[in-house]
Amino acid sequence: QSVLTQPPSVSAAFGQKVTISCSGGRSNIGNNFVSWYQHVPGTAPKLLIYDNNKRPSGIPDRFSGSKSGTSATLGITGLQPGDEADYYCATWDSSVSAHVVFGGGTKLTV
Amino acid sequence: EVQLVESGGGLIQPGGSLKISCAVSGFRVSNTYMSWVRQAPGKGLEWVSVIYAEGNTLYADSVRGRFTISRDKTKNMVSLEMKNLRAEDTARYFCARERCNVGTCYQENWGQGTLVTVSS
Numbered sequence: 001q002s003v004l005t006q007p008p009s010v011s012a013a014f015g016q017k018v019t020i021s022c023s024g025g026r027s028n029i030g031n032n033f034v035s036w037y038q039h040v041p042g043t044a045p046k047l048l049i050y051d052n053n054k055r056p057s058g059i060p061d062r063f064s065g066s067k068s069g070t071s072a073t074l075g076i077t078g079l080q081p082g083d084e085a086d087y088y089c090a091t092w093d094s095s096v097s098a099h100v101v102f103g104g105g106t107k108l109t110v
Numbered sequence: 111e112v113q114l115v116e117s118g119g120g121l122i123q124p125g126g127s128l129k130i131s132c133a134v135s136g137f138r139v140s141n142t143y144m145s146w147v148r149q150a151p152g153k154g155l156e157w158v159s160v161i162y163a164e165g166n167t168l169y170a171d172s173v174r175g176r177f178t179i180s181r182d183k184t185k186n187m188v189s190l191e192m193k194n195l196r197a198e199d200t201a202r203y204f205c206a207r208e209r210c211n212v213g214t215c216y217q218e219n220w221g222q223g224t225l226v227t228v229s230s
Binding site: 032045100101105 | 114145147154155156157160168170204206208209210213214215216217218219220221222223
């Protein structure tokens with residue numbers, strides 16, 4: 001069972017918008033920054049968002065991140081078939097010995 | 111161009127040992143944090159271990175005492191030596207370049223992973 005809670009799956013139509021939630025606690029999301037990753041099985045995971053809402057070079061602005069209290073949200077607009085993937089949130093957790101904790105992952109179907 | 115290429119995975123019997131490696135190009139492993147993250151079949155991502163630029167190491171509770179992370183500065187590689195392997199260690203193992211600052215750690219670059227299967 002993951003320390004961070006994500007919905008197992010979400011779906012939305014081509015061109016539409018979707019949000020993926022990530023819920024944690026004070027020892028992780030509440031006091032630290034959140035990152036988001038896209039993973040297409042069989043490929044290398046990709047960093048989409050770091051420090052709650054920053055995008056690495058090359059990540060389109062269709063992807064956005066936000067945080068409020070002990071929850072974080074990933075938003076994707078203008079959905080494309082290539083966005084079908086598993087999405088993970090992650091953060092540092094000061095209450096456990098794990099250096100970084102990941103959410104359980106959310107499967108996005110477009 | 112940044113590249114991380116894992117190798118060394120395979121089929122190993124329970125109780126056995128295996129060493130997997132990650133060859134890095136585009137940056138120096140000695141100047142950054144490097145971590146291992148794994149994904150068991152049908153499961154999500156799980157952080158396994160990290161080696162700091164200073165050489166300090168950390169491990170997840172599930173592998174502490176059995177796994178050892180190390181780096182070879184001359185070969186620009188990071189390795190994970192795994193001993194007393196269990197069926198639950200079966201996973202694809204990814205190496206990643208990690209960026210950390212106050213209150214934040216994230217995996218900036220990832221390899222495609224190497225598959226470790228523990229089975230008799």
